[in-house]
Amino acid sequence: MTTSFPIHICSLEVARESDLSIYDGVITIENTIVENPFRVQLECPRQLILRFDDISLPVDDFEEPREIHIYKSLQFADENKNGSLLIHCHAGISRSSAIALAIISNKLGKGNEKEAVRILQKINPYCRPNKLLVQMTDKILERKEELLRAVQDEVDLTY
Numbered sequence: 001m002t003t004s005f006p007i008h009i010c011s012l013e014v015a016r017e018s019d020l021s022i023y024d025g026v027i028t029i030e031n032t033i034v035e036n037p038f039r040v041q042l043e044c045p046r047q048l049i050l051r052f053d054d055i056s057l058p059v060d061d062f063e064e065p066r067e068i069h070i071y072k073s074l075q076f077a078d079e080n081k082n083g084s085l086l087i088h089c090h091a092g093i094s095r096s097s098a099i100a101l102a103i104i105s106n107k108l109g110k111g112n113e114k115e116a117v118r119i120l121q122k123i124n125p126y127c128r129p130n131k132l133l134v135q136m137t138d139k140i141l142e143r144k145e146e147l148l149r150a151v152q153d154e155v156d157l158t159y
Helices: 012-017 067-079 095-108 113-123 131-140 146-154
Strands: 007-011 025-030 046-051 085-089
Touching: 007 012, 007 095, 007 113, 012 025, 012 085, 025 067, 025 095, 046 067, 067 095, 067 131, 085 095, 095 113, 095 131, 095 146, 113 146, 131 146
Parallel strands: 007 085, 025 046, 025 085
Antiparallel strands: none
16 A cells, blocks of 8 residues: 655755745754754745754753644644645754654554555655654554554664
């Protein structure tokens, strides 16, 4: 049951160089300290800005991901219907992959966690979803840690 998802995941550098007019929405995930924030200058595509650091445990003054970040992303994707999304973070590997996984898993529904991870890997072969975001998505989507297990089974990670 491989479903196509109009999602592109990339780094901040690639997002800055992209033709944003081909996307219906942009999810920007930026570090809490950013000197030159990336902002869409046009009315379209719409942009959701999330600000948190790429950590899974508390570290000094860094900002941990929170459930509200996932809720906002899911709502943004739902409002975007089946339109195309560009999702980026600083490197395009961890936070953006985890947010994309939440969106994909939400659209596929319960019982399709492994398929959601496989779709994510096709979109971003270098994905390493942020563990805390995956755990929170499991809770929000009531997946009983099936999403985290699917990531651990399907992605070459050491969690």
